């Protein structure tokens with residue numbers, strides 16, 4: 001397909017080039033902002049998974065170019081890929097799931113936290129939806145962990161999500177940390193894509209929450225026993241029963257009184273209407289074939 005053909009087919013692709021945006025994604029952030037007014041009174045922003053940089057361009061234009069007071073503005077953009085420079089944007093090349101990258105980002109906001117964190121991160125999709133959703137979920141978790149270190153109370157977080165079958169869990173998790181959580185699908189995001197954006201407003205972590213980069217699924221070094229209160233998210237596993245009692249995986253000989261046969265007791269309560277009852281009846285009367293049932297039943 002030629003380039004002009006893509007220009008015709010994808011209006012946002014064409015408009016992005018006409019507007020000087022590095023990617024059509026710029027329109028997604030602009031449209032989310034139209035709805036949620038993300039940039040008013042916002043000076044300090046983190047743009048996670050930022051390359052090639054169209055969201056950083058939006059931030060740079062809205063917070064620096066279009067403003068008289070630009071001194072207080074700090075925009076930190078992070079991506080695995082290198083990005084061409086942008087006015088007023090500090091760039092970090094790194095993996096947001098790595099603690100070293102997180103620490104570098106956090107160091108820019110020590111003493112004065114961020115007002116807004118955005119993340120348009122997406123893995124290279126495999127086409128296997130479960131895997132893609134899982135990796136996207138891990139990316140979002142990493143983005144949230146960084147956010148919990150740098151975002152001020154009352155700040156906002158916007159991130160790309162894949163609306164898969166387990167996405168409700170994600171909404172509930174975000175709702176623990178933000179008072180207002182909305183899922184948003186900008187016009188410029190293709191309907192055929194399961195992509196959407198979670199807009200989390202008013203960061204309000206639970207009392208006693210200590211931000212961490214630890215992902216229990218990835219972090220083998222985490223000392224789970226040191227977690228306390230609201231930070232302890234693991235359900236304890238408790239083995240109970242006397243160690244001298246029967247082991248349910250062993251086979252034991254029948255315990256018979258001297259010289260007595262073993263007496264098999266009936267079940268205390270037989271099933272009331274088991275689904276296999278009809279088949280058993282037919283089998284007893286040798287009528288399985290007649291009824292046209294081709295079943296393998298347990299006799």
Ligand code: SAM
Nearest residue numbers: 025049051052053054055080095096120121122
């Ligand atoms: N918002 C960007 C823009 O407007 O130009 C587009 C972002 S693009 C859809 C997704 C980006 O996520 C890619 O540049 C990719 O390198 C980045 N990414 C994926 N996994 C990442 C990770 N673990 N750490 C940092 N960046 C990551």
